[in-house]
Amino acid sequence: MSRPVLASCTSAQLLGITGPKYRSVRDDQGLKHILLSNSLAAVPCHEHVPFISSDDLEMYKRLDQTNLNAMTCLNELIGHECGRLIQKDSAGNINFDMGNIPLSPFTGLAIKSGYAAGEIPKSVFGGMYNALNECLAESIALVLMKEEEVLEALGVIQAGVTAKEGTAPTDEDYLQGRFLLIHGTVLYNAYLQIIWLALNGLASCDPEKKVCNSNASVICRAASQKSVLQTWAEAHDRARFGILKTLLLAVPSPLKIRNHPDGEANLTTKLSNDLVYMAGHRAVSDLATHLHVYKCTADFECGRDYFESITTVDGLALTWRDAAMVRKKPRPLFVMGNTFLETGEVRYQTYPATREGLIQSWADRGV
Template sequence: MTPLRSFPAKASRKAIHFSAAGRLLQLRHHQSLVSHHIIRPASTGSTAVAARLKPPTLDIETRSSVMDAKAKQQYLADSPPTVVRLEIKPHFDVLDEKQKRYAHFISRAAFQGTRITLRQVSPESEPIYDLIISLYRACNGDWNALAQKTGVSAENLRFFLEYAAQFLGNCGSYKGFGDSKFIPRISAANLETLASATAETKAAWEKARKSGGGIYETSTPELMHLGYPEKGHMSTYYPDSPTITTEEISLIASFLEKKKLLPENTRLQKTDAGNFELLIASANKSPAASDRDVRDVDKWELDGKLKGKTLQLVFGDYSEEMAKIAQSIKQAEVNAANDVQKRMHAQYEKSFKTGSLEAYKESQREWIKDVGPVVESNLGFVETYRDPHGIRGEWEGFAAIVNQERTKAFGKLVASAESMIPKLPWSKDFEKDRFLSPDFTSLEVLSFAGSGIPAGINIPNYDDIRMNLGYKNVSLGNVLSAKAPNEPVPFIREQDLQVFRDYRDPAFEVQVGIHELLGHGTGKLLQETAPGQYNFDISRPPVSPITKKPITSWYKPGQTWSSVFGSIASSYEECRAECVAMALGCDFKILELFGFGNGEEDLNGKAGNVLYASYLQMARAGVMALEFWDPKSSKWGQAHMQARYSIMRTFLDAGGDFVKLVHTKDDLSDLEIHLDRSKILSHGRPAVEKYLQKLHIYKSTADFKAGKALYDDITHVDEWWGSRVRPVVLQKKIPRKVFVQANTVLEGDKVVLKEYEPTLEGMIQSYAERDV
């Protein structure tokens, strides 16, 4: 999209306008292909698998970086990071002892997967984690004493603590929100000095600096980002497989689809002989054939382009962690509130022991039936954002307590959902045959293990369960309300600051509610469910509102949304859900459900302020999204931010000067978003709905080609955005929050809650005492 700059004769500021006609018609994606510099053992037999699952090592000298100082700046750890506490005590205290034990064991199960998440991020993440914990133990949390003992300055100690807190908040050496590596501000020499305190810390330092890409910048800039190994990026979903190609990953994904073996809890490894091994997360290394999803199959002969190669199934990935998780889940089952929860945890336990994702899906069916629990939870290999191919899940888990008061507002939204869905820009042919009214609760998080904490969740992700049984929506209240004091608000003009600050939180709560319930919760996938059987009338296919002709594509037997849309599926779906929120967020009846206004259209009242703040927030997020785009690889590192960038571009394309980017300085350092409140309904909403309609129809009809062309085009970052705007975004970026979470401790039959200060030291202490 080429910026068209116009300079009104009497205007003192420069307004940047964008027109749809100026959008680039050709897709431009240039990525350099750089091979991984990872050494793997020569042995490829099944007995050597355990050795190959250890973090690969590189001699530190081979990893000297060619990154210049300016480029390095964007990867430095935040100084200081924003540390906030997840407030939970008032909600935890009202639980009875059985409920507290239930929450405790789920919390333990979730955090016992910490090392799984670390290994899923990068080979160096687990050794860095061990270094941080060993340094804490070496000084028992008295960091000043450690600095004095080792002769490290107060500033360098602070740099280390800042890095450690950010590392723990992201559960790895790459940002959980952005997928780029971050590195300490303390120099390697000073960190080595700090780590000289004991023999244990010295050993931990040596292992951390030599594992994977090490603690600091990597030998190539491509390795500073997660992505396909073939393109030089980091990914441990394809461990020790420097020669594995994107095509091979895709071919094996299609093969597994045909064999009906789900991939979420797997990793894929290529051997030196060119064969493949599918590593399946399970406590048992040899589960009984009756417990496996493909029964007694251990190996397949591959076909097509991979003919002559084999795919070996290898159970026992993360076996030690999965065994601990299964044990904690068994104890949670003992303290369950009802039979539904007991059946759910029995299926969890079976899945985590045997690697069966069919058992896991059964746990999710039971989870949906567990309506309105006091203690809510979910865990497993859930979200697939960080697998470059978009099909393998990252470990996460949470235990949370229902906020009954806030849940009432979401209950009203659920009750009104069926009257709201017809307002979306597609016909009933492209909508579920019946709306399965979901459980929608506001939760206060006790524990959330993983690479980051979202504001809301809509799960499970399995299409068959969602379409036939439904799903649950949750809004995480104490995540939404956690604030850093005096946080700056770049890109918002002075006259909008007050309304933005006053209404951004309620605007975000409304957005999250609609996003989860009516965004992820709507839409029908048109499918050939079995050979010759369809979930639509194949003799009279639905007419596309885009082409005005009958549809010509749909999902074939065995295909899923993720398998068809692959690497763009996560971001594309987040974009679709965000657009639903932007469209229906304009409905004053919905705003009334949340306590804003009386349901009548009033752009200048309280409801209008919420709506205005919502559109301002999205426009600002779209500009700030450029932080998560890498100019070296032309790659987006975060699904939600890629989506928000595209919506901001849609605002700019809406015409009528609905949204303008305005500046007076040539370096764009005073860049501001000017959004015309009076045109949200006349220009903003129609532009969003036009974009949303295309996103939705392409998804419903499995039209990957059209969907990818649309999404690649509107999320393309041209020279002006990349070279002019992005540097300003980086200069003004605000550190993301890292959350200090409480621990629960079992003392006899009683569970004690231990909270920590929202400080760098408190963050590290909470993990050290979690003992995972």
Template sequence: MKTKRIEAYMCRTFKTTAEDGIPIYTIHLASVETSPKPPLTMDKEKYKGAYFEVTRGDYSPLLKLVNENLSKAMEYAANDNEKNMIKHYINSFREGDLNEHKEGSRYWIRDKGPIIETYQGFIETYRDPSGQRGEFEGFVAMVNKEMSKKFGSLVENAEGFIKLLPWGQDLEKDSFLRPDFTSLDVLTFSGSGIPAGINIPNYDEIRQNEGFKNVSLGNVIPAAYKESVIPFLSEADKQLLEKYRVAAFEVQVGLHELLGHGSGKLLRQNADGTFNFDKDNSPGTRRARRTTASSPHWVPPSRSAAPRPWDSISRCSPRYSSKEAEDVMYAHARARFVLMRLLELEGDGLLSVRETVPGADLLLSLQRDRLATDGKRIIGDFLVKLQAIKSTGEVAAGEALFQRYSELQEPWNRWRDIVLLHKQPRNIFVQPNTRVEGNNVELRRYAASAEGMVSSWVERFPDTSVDVVLETLADQDRRHYCELEALAV
């Protein structure tokens, strides 16, 4: 796919066997249209002992429904940016053309401060083991004006904050692209999970050169913490966390989206052979050489987008399916575990964990008076290494760095069982519906219960037409998953 400059956001790949016994990999683009259309599609070619072909039409009946509704939404667009945004989304889903979605995302960036915010497509890649294929998702949300003022102030001061980051100007973008940063209250979010904040689009060539939007989903944070249990802390620390956790997490989301995703430069070689940095005299390049083992120390033109280490090199987390498992998931969970272990291993008592009840309970203690000194130094040194890895796209070096701190060595391999004893059920978010009555719109709310969840879904999907489509698509794919079905029996 790299040789053909195909990005995997909106495709699935199926492996079958050709008539001559050679494996054939079918890269199937999601689109309404099903007929071949070069260069989007590609006839069968042989490459490194296997056949490859690119087809389209995956999820065709579902995307047809999506486009029908997007066409209706276009009638209510507030301006030309919104109209063009939706037009290019429709083109992308109809043709299976990722560049059309990128073009729609450019118009989305230009649509500054809308009252109603929406974005959809094959977006986040966290659930893909290879970290490349996007999960289809979409949201509709309303601006929280009061909270957005606070985030606007954060953006106004962002350039000053960036100068305080530990890696220095040579690994920072040539100019800060001031993003739109708003706090939204989610009306509906369709996907496998609802994040507390997002920084999109994910296309690095757009983020680096044209900009992005930061979004804090404000009503998700208090909902996620409602009635949550806090294990492994002293009573005093529990009270402190309960008092400040929502406010602290709002600040964390703001800084994470604005600075964590919005800062740092990709050292890139352009297609014409030039570089976007001084490859011979850049202090950043010299620092990268000290941090990473491979060469060259930049992102080559053959890679359409450089991986973001806090995403692609941390696809995994300590939530192992078993103690022996090597494949782990959940980027942010692993990152939190790595930061904790970093302070534990490098902090000389700054953070400690001990087993208070054998096989049943743990106590985490933190010397808060040392956070601004030793803690800041330890985290800063780690961030410099991480930024050098991000700038050069050195995934192997990043994985080695994260593996060092996320490995479950003794006693953590035992403590994992204790952690699982305290594991709480996953949150299920009950989302409202809207109903149009004449010139008025009614917001239908539901109880935060299993009954409320069922009622919300029944009223949202009153007929079974979508279910029929899903079942038909599942039957069409069944031959690719027959071995998995046999294992499940």
């Protein structure tokens, strides 16, 4: 469902929320995802769009909010919430039938790892977990974007309706709802959006600053098996770069990234519509399968090696990062209002989208 949010006392701009947060309740009763419509609408998706080819730019700008809505729903509702962790409880009971042990889809043999009592994915995978989990959720969302029934359920396309071949919709067509998006166009632009976010997100990677993959706040497996990782300021950026690199490694690859020959720090992406639908989908499905199995079976060693291999920024990717740094813009300020109760009346206070307005909004919240 979609609802506007009146005010949100958070340090980040939330696009949606999923609840309830208690796993036992979610497992028994299910869960809901709420899109915060006015928060989502405020995301400046196409004010600054480097690296997208001129052939794709117009349609990309038309569909950015549509894709962001759909991907957010699938990411949160299914990407983060699917699967079952293989684990023991405090009494030593295992949550699967020992006479019918789950098989690894990679080896065909019985799984050999799982979560001990008290362990959770964060304690097993340490510092890489947030990025790994976001990469899994984004991959699952992309996989599901290929399913027409899913897009119909989200209201993105309508069953049994296709666009006229060779016709381009006008702004009025969009406003009046006369143009109904076709499935392939939505899927193509969903991939394009992830690629664009991944390239821009390279600015949050510091390839020279290395950290150990451990979580010092808990005693965890990752802490006892440290590996040196490049530093990322944002887990989502590393996650999306993992998808981008997976697409580049696919055979045949649906994606080409071209550095400008004049020496300018700029890039152009070219995505094959046909290959996205086939090779791209297979590659991202394989990525989702690997991360899902590693997470569910607490396979830290294989998960670490696999995830590091697709998220290390080296070679040509370092030049892409240079281009991202040159074209990096200051992050836009998102300022939420506050409500005040005065003599029995509710007053809503807005603030300008400036540094002063942002600080004042938090000062008035008194938290």
